[in-house]
Amino acid sequence: MLTETLTTEENVIEERVRILGRNRTLEGVLTYPTGRATCSVLIAGPHPFLGGDIRNNVVATLSKSLASQGAVVLTFNYGGVGRSEGGPTDWPAVMSEFWKHGTFKEEQGWAEDTDSAIFALRQWCASPPVLVGYSFGCWTIVNCLRKEKFQSIVLISPNHKQHMFTPLCICSAPLLLIHSDNDFTCSECETKAWFDSVREPKTRIQLPAGEHFFRGHEAEVASTVAKFLWPQDANSEA
Amino acid sequence: MNHKPIDILLTGASGFLGHYILAELLVHPHVRCRVLLRNPVAENLARLERLLIDVGVNLPAMMANKRVTVVQGELPNSLGSLDVDGVDLIIHSAGNTAFNATGSGEPSRTNVDGTRAMLSLATNAGIRRFVYVSTAYVCGEQVGHLPEAFYPTMPPVRNNYERSKWEAEALVWNWSTSTRTATICRPSILFGDSQTGRATTAKGLHLVAKATEILARAANDGSEAHRHHIPLRILGRSDATCNVVPVDWAARQIATITLTSTTEPSVHHITNPDPPTHQEVKEWLEKYFDIAGGQFSDASWPLRDSNHYEDLFYSLGNICLDYFRNGLTFESQCSANIPAGKRLIDQEAFFQSISYAQATNWFRSPYKMNKADDLEQRSDAFSSKWYFESFLPRVVPRSAITRVSELTTIVRYTITGPEGGSWICRFDSGQLKETQAAPSALKPEFEFRLSHEDLVEIAAGRKPMQDIFLSGCAEILGNVEQAMKMVPIIGALLKEFPVTDVENSAVKC
Numbered sequence: 078m079l080t081e082t083l084t085t086e087e088n089v090i091e092e093r094v095r096i097l098g099r100n101r102t103l104e105g106v107l108t109y110p111t112g113r114a115t116c117s118v119l120i121a122g123p124h125p126f127l128g129g130d131i132r133n134n135v136v137a138t139l140s141k142s143l144a145s146q147g148a149v150v151l152t153f154n155y156g157g158v159g160r161s162e163g164g165p166t167d168w169p170a171v172m173s174e175f176w177k178h179g180t181f182k183e184e185q186g187w188a189e190d191t192d193s194a195i196f197a198l199r200q201w202c203a204s205p206p207v208l209v210g211y212s213f214g215c216w217t218i219v220n221c222l223r224k225e226k227f228q229s230i231v232l233i234s235p236n237h238k239q240h241m242f243t244p245l246c247i248c249s250a251p252l253l254l255i256h257s258d259n260d261f262t263c264s265e266c267e268t269k270a271w272f273d274s275v276r277e278p279k280t281r282i283q284l285p286a287g288e289h290f291f292r293g294h295e296a297e298v299a300s301t302v303a304k305f306l307w308p309q310d311a312n313s314e315a
Numbered sequence: 316m317n318h319k320p321i322d323i324l325l326t327g328a329s330g331f332l333g334h335y336i337l338a339e340l341l342v343h344p345h346v347r348c349r350v351l352l353r354n355p356v357a358e359n360l361a362r363l364e365r366l367l368i369d370v371g372v373n374l375p376a377m378m379a380n381k382r383v384t385v386v387q388g389e390l391p392n393s394l395g396s397l398d399v400d401g402v403d404l405i406i407h408s409a410g411n412t413a414f415n416a417t418g419s420g421e422p423s424r425t426n427v428d429g430t431r432a433m434l435s436l437a438t439n440a441g442i443r444r445f446v447y448v449s450t451a452y453v454c455g456e457q458v459g460h461l462p463e464a465f466y467p468t469m470p471p472v473r474n475n476y477e478r479s480k481w482e483a484e485a486l487v488w489n490w491s492t493s494t495r496t497a498t499i500c501r502p503s504i505l506f507g508d509s510q511t512g513r514a515t516t517a518k519g520l521h522l523v524a525k526a527t528e529i530l531a532r533a534a535n536d537g538s539e540a541h542r543h544h545i546p547l548r549i550l551g552r553s554d555a556t557c558n559v560v561p562v563d564w565a566a567r568q569i570a571t572i573t574l575t576s577t578t579e580p581s582v583h584h585i586t587n588p589d590p591p592t593h594q595e596v597k598e599w600l601e602k603y604f605d606i607a608g609g610q611f612s613d614a615s616w617p618l619r620d621s622n623h624y625e626d627l628f629y630s631l632g633n634i635c636l637d638y639f640r641n642g643l644t645f646e647s648q649c650s651a652n653i654p655a656g657k658r659l660i661d662q663e664a665f666f667q668s669i670s671y672a673q674a675t676n677w678f679r680s681p682y683k684m685n686k687a688d689d690l691e692q693r694s695d696a697f698s699s700k701w702y703f704e705s706f707l708p709r710v711v712p713r714s715a716i717t718r719v720s721e722l723t724t725i726v727r728y729t730i731t732g733p734e735g736g737s738w739i740c741r742f743d744s745g746q747l748k749e750t751q752a753a754p755s756a757l758k759p760e761f762e763f764r765l766s767h768e769d770l771v772e773i774a775a776g777r778k779p780m781q782d783i784f785l786s787g788c789a790e791i792l793g794n795v796e797q798a799m800k801m802v803p804i805i806g807a808l809l810k811e812f813p814v815t816d817v818e819n820s821a822v823k824c
């Protein structure tokens with residue numbers, strides 16, 4: 078993992094990193110506190126075709142916010158996005174499949190990218206990471222679940238109608254689901270029903286606004302994740 | 316396969332069919348073309364350059380590497396100093412398409428005397444092959460299944476144009492000897508480009524559509540019931556056919572026939588094996604313009620006691636009689652290559668070409684704007700209307716979107732602000748089939764709403780489309796899921812074809 082410092086804010090340092098993936102190098106940003114770090118977090122962003130990159134509003138807010146509260150956060154661009162190498166070669170062909178089915182075979186490569194990013198984060202921080210997925214990123218992180226230990230799993234607006242989330246049962250780490258009441262990908266009822274079928278331990282938080290994109294509600298998402306990761310802080314504030 | 320270089324002299328290159336033939340010839344790297352242009356050559360050359368841009372040919376580049384050279388001349392008398400040294404064959408596509416005789420001796424002067432002059436030029440220069448672009452309607456009033464053969468006696472023709480084309484055919488056919496080969500290509504009525512609907516002049520079916528538009532506008536003042544009961548006599552029979560072919564397809568056939576070497580004189584019908592009937596054309600027009608009421612009639616032309624609507628409809632002339640004929644089919648080798656079940660002109664192709672015609676104000680604008688009208692649109696001319704009605708229909712057929720074969724949807728773009736408007740684009744299997752300014756009968760699956768300033772930023776490639784939507788500057792209505800998938804598709808198009816040199820404008824969010 079090669080690094081270059083991007084910004085140093087009051088209590089957070091942001092570094093551009095290069096993640097050596099299976100057969101491509103990915104662009105990533107590592108954000109961490111100037112003080113002692115308490116945990117590590119990997120954030121997988123939305124679908125590359127739908128604005129999924131490290132600048133995404135939810136991804137960027139989460140990483141800064143969690144880092145400022147003590148987490149080492151790694152975000153990354155999937156293959157073919159930003160400065161990450163690779164990506165689908167025949168764009169019109171995959172776009173055609175995507176248009177029809179909302180998904181396509183090469184997406185598996187982006188799940189592998191997520192795996193590479195988790196591996197890179199583990200090299201950096203020894204503690205089991207927290208995996209946070211937003212939208213399509215929920216599916217890529219769930220695809221990386223194996224017997225290894227993870228501190229917890231956070232799924233923000235997963236499109237459980239589009240992708241399979243069965244690997245969730247392999248991992249017993251506590252699960253947090255965040256969704257809004259008016260997500261165009263899955264209705265409130267569908268999400269509740271799906272959540273009921275998921276294994277324990279689990280928590281579901283429904284935010285009263287934000288649709289799928291959480292425009293203007295990014296801070297609420299970040300504070301919900303923070304409360305889940307550091308419940309003791311939340312209690313002491315109360 | 317390495318081909319021997321071949322030098323072709325092409326006449327009529329600046330015409331509707333001619334520039335498509337030139338584009339088709341230039342697809343073959345071993346072909347060099349000499350094009351005959353009339354005076355003023357510089358002006359005509361600039362016009363040709365603009366025409367070719369639309370069909371993806373960069374004329375200055377072709378001229379720089381000597382694939383295209385220009386010779387100046389005019390039929391029939393100003394061919395004297397023409398440089399034809401090294402020319403292997405001639406494609407003679409120049410022609411005058413006026414049906415009736417004019418005071419200047421047309422159409423005979425260009426078509427008959429001009430062809431005679433071209434043949435004598437070929438003879439004197441020792442050119443051994445002459446490809447003549449005639450017309451399928453050289454058949455005159457004959458009916459039945461017409462063979463791909465020269466008609467030794469002149470058929471009963473309907474107008475001076477047909478007469479002149481047959482006389483020219485006779486000259487060409489008789490020029491053939493054991494060492495000289497004549498090839499006669501007979502296209503039927505040319506219609507819009509099969510990919511884009513593009514045409515350059517309102518003739519044939521486009522003229523009928525234009526007349527229908529006039530009618531629809533007049534009927535607009537009336538009630539809904541009135542709109543669908545327009546008292547119009549349509550001269551002709553419902554089962555008569557209109558043998559139309561897409562211009563690019565016709566040009567490709569002519570290029571292929573030309574580049575297939577032969578020493579035998581031959582005649583080729585470049586015709587539609589499954590042409591639309593009058594009835595179909597009527598239904599398509601009624602659907603497109605949302606009108607009805609016309610009835611086929613065997614009344615004779617000119618109409619006696621015509622009503623207001625008939626006066627309007629026929630204000631462009633007797634638009635039906637000349638080429639809509641019954642009981643006529645053509646033998647055609649080249650139409651055998653059309654895949655089974657595929658129609659050369661179907662409702663979609665028809666709609667696409669009519670909407671192209673409307674978007675260009677019946678071929679008057681903006682494709683005939685200056686050179687900057689190409690992909691580098693100047694800032695002062697940028698408008699939402701131009702972007703949706705002119706730019707997109709022109710670039711989408713050349714873009715990778717055409718390979719997004721599952722893309723079938725109807726999108727509405729609403730551009731807010733004083734320079735705004737609403738446009739509905741219909742995509743079918745990756746093809747942009749039509750773009751209509753609202754109101755339109757097309758039902759969009761989703762809608763993008765954004766400001767003119769944001770459109771400018773997006774079009775110029777200064778802001779990714781995703782950012783505009785994800786930042787909330789723009790709104791998405793309808794099926795958000797499909798709309799979100801459309802965003803990267805348009806994003807890719809914008810990368811492929813950015814509108815450069817667009818003035819910076821403040822982005823308001």
Ligand SMILES: NC(=O)c1ccc[n+]([C@@H]2O[C@H](COP(=O)([O-])OP(=O)(O)OC[C@H]3O[C@@H](n4cnc5c(N)ncnc54)[C@H](OP(=O)(O)O)[C@@H]3O)[C@@H](O)[C@H]2O)c1
Pocket residue numbers: 326327328329330331332333353359388389390391408409410411412425429448449450451480501502503504505506516518519
């Ligand atoms: N349009 C149809 O539906 C159709 C159907 C069947 C066959 N055809 C045949 O296809 C050929 C092309 O038709 P089109 O529709 O493409 O016609 P067009 O658009 O009017 O083009 C005619 C071409 O011939 C040139 N030309 C005319 N008179 C000339 C003269 N005296 N000397 C030199 N050049 C002259 C024109 O040059 P300028 O640009 O300088 O005017 C132009 O390049 C014609 O032979 C026509 O009979 C047409």
